[in-house]
Amino acid sequence: MSEALQRLFNLRREELLPVSLAMAFFFCVLTALMVLRPAREALGMQGGIDAVRWLFIGTALITLLVNPLFGLLVSRLRRLTFITLTYLFFIVSLLLFHAILRLSPQVIGITTGQVFYVWFSVFNLFTTMVFWALMADRFSLEQSKRFFGLIAVGGTCGAIFGPWLATRLAEPLGTAQLLLVSCGFLLLALAAAWGIARLQPERPPGQPPTAEPERIGGSAWEGLRALLSSRYLLGIASYVVILAIMATFIYFTRLQMVAAQGEELDLRTALFARIDLITQLTTLVLQILVAGHLMKRLGVHITLALLPLTAALGFIGLALAGSLAALIVFEACFRAVQRALMRPARETLFTVVSREDKYKAKAFIDTFIYRAGDVVGAQTEGLLGRLGMGLAAVASVAVPLALVWAALGLWLGRAQQRQADTPTFTPEPGGTRHDLPS
Template sequence: MATRGVEARASLAPFRAWPVRDATVSSIRSAATREGAESGLSALAFFFVMTSYYIIRPVRDQLSGAVGSQSLPLFYGVVFAVMLLFTPVFGWLVARFSRRRMLAWSYSFFAVCQLAFVPAFMAQDRVGARELGVVFFAWGSVFNLFVVSLFWSVMADIFSSERARRVFSLIALGGMAGAICGPLLTRLLVHWLGVAPLLVVSALTLAAALVLLLHLSAHHEQARPGRSGGEAIGGSLWAGVRELWSRPFLRYMALLMLFGDGVGTLAYALVADYAKLHFAGNVARTAFYNDLDLATNTLGALLQLTLTRWLLVRFGPGWGLVLPSLVNVALLLTVMMVGHGSVAVLGTTIPALAVMMVTTRGFAYGMTKPAVDALYTRVPRETRYKGKNFVETAVWRFGDFAVTSAVSGLRLLGAGISGLALAGAGVAVLATWVSIRAGWSPDLASEEKRAA
């Protein structure tokens, strides 16, 4: 009898396992559904963030086209000073207020600011492009700190490193869709409404992003009550500056920001002179810069769809830093040989400088940015918010100021476009070396440890 009882229990064992297996399958499906919903909402929120940002970008850039590259050191010098002021303010706010309150206050503040700028742009000819440019460039940089960069800090807070490798390129693709929609809206509206009303449209899309992010943040806190994220981070308001010197990864990120941004800023300065020479009026300049943004973001979206996600998942985010740096080297060597000449692209003749600007930015937004944000999931939370934002604002704007000042100085010494391109190629080689160091920095947490 005892033997038959044992046999009976053994015969029933597979049936008892079914509910366990069913529960496991159900749990996996539930996790996949939750990840899909979170990544979908995140992509849609980033769509609205980037739509808002890319409506105001050509509005800002037409101011630099009105004055030329000689005023860019002034613009970026003021921007750098403002970043030094606001970076510790950002650190103080992050240390003391929850993620949800930071989102609500910062996004609402900038939506109201956009509406406040409308009268100034309606009177741009009377105010002056130089004077308005100083203010709006500085405001746009603070916008980047509190809106665009904060978005990715929240994403790195919500998604683990393992999940980030799967979904960050998809979220970035949502942003690229917004970065295409923004210029398309601008192209449609600028000749009809003018420049100033575009700021109202940008404020409305920013408000839509805020609604989605608040919902996503609340859902994440309810679904994972044991995880950090809803509460304030705490710590020192200078933590971002301190960590720059204590963490090798942040030092590499700072150097990569300086070297990588140097290439893009060089192209921006040269294109500003081109725009001043060839376009008259703020509507024409806004349309020109808007077309550059549209081409840039289309390239970025194509990279997201065809190469970036495969590269990050298959080989890791480090290669997402190295490949764009190599592309920059090739582009700058090409510009060194072509100079002010044009190249044929899809049967259309385009200035080589415009091609360089579109391609360098397309790779920066379509590949480098998702790779950088994936790497930031492998550092502590305070580093993700404070250190990351210090690198992506104060260090970035110092690079803008340094590069535009260097371009002005080299031009006074008689350097032409070929000499500037050769110097830029040397900087791009340094960026390639730093990319290798950053992608495999020894202080990054392992994938397994971060996923846990």
């Protein structure tokens, strides 16, 4: 690469291939998800917005049940084996949904749509969680600050390409065939994961590459125990809960405003797709131009505080304007900062914990804890709506919460640096836990 490109993308020559593979991995994962997402939103709304709030509870319960099963896989199998099995499980699930759509289309209704909504929500969380866990496992803290933002560009390109591909293929091939397209991209994602494992072996600081251990070990519930015993992991979990609450406030506001535009399924799907497209394009611009440099120059703590400040300003503006256009601008800004800046910064927090925590505690935080925040946000927003207090009431809750969220982000960034500078002890290649000193 030329010197100018190295400066622009914060990459060294030997990092080009593994980072490119990581981008391709995330591109395939997000394409597989976004091919199906607009249909998920429209199907979920068939039973009404109040029904969606109950679907959030159902999703949280399913993720709670799945977590010990995932923890068992992590304990008993090699890393690439349980990563492969996770993706294969969702591929088989897609094939089953495809068979139902092709062989018994008459059974598709409100209940089936709700089942797909819950399944897709679990699918979304686990596929992205496994991706970022592998990234935190394979790249160092210093590397994560430089190019996790660039890796996220691959996901954003997939999030743009997925809806576009769906619009091009849905009519000539039919909706059922989109599930097969999603399966194909998940298989490509798996191939990229294996390539990254070969090119970027896990290297303890100051040591040569080591052979990958057979398995991580521990119990299926180790992630929950680790979370309860570590202030650092509890801080990450609290940050994720507030993130989920804020995102849920925005989500239900969007559902209500889109519902007010009409009841036609195709109209709603088109509106959701248009909002997604605007959001992804805004995200892509931020990722390419500023993400990698911002985290390195301002630090993780400032980067983590940017999304809470965006949320506070956005809810104030939304309460004052109260229009769909204002919501689209706010959501585009919120999602762009979340995906381009906050998400890569949040994932760097896991680079300073043990391998076991990267997969088990992270899985519990990114799935059940996140969905628990969804439930709290959905029920709070519903209560405010039933009281007839509107957007002003949502803003009155969201803005103070955003300030707490910002303070937590600042603390986490500084705690991460202390964790990196003065770990209790250096983990052995097998992955022994180390926590932030009390």
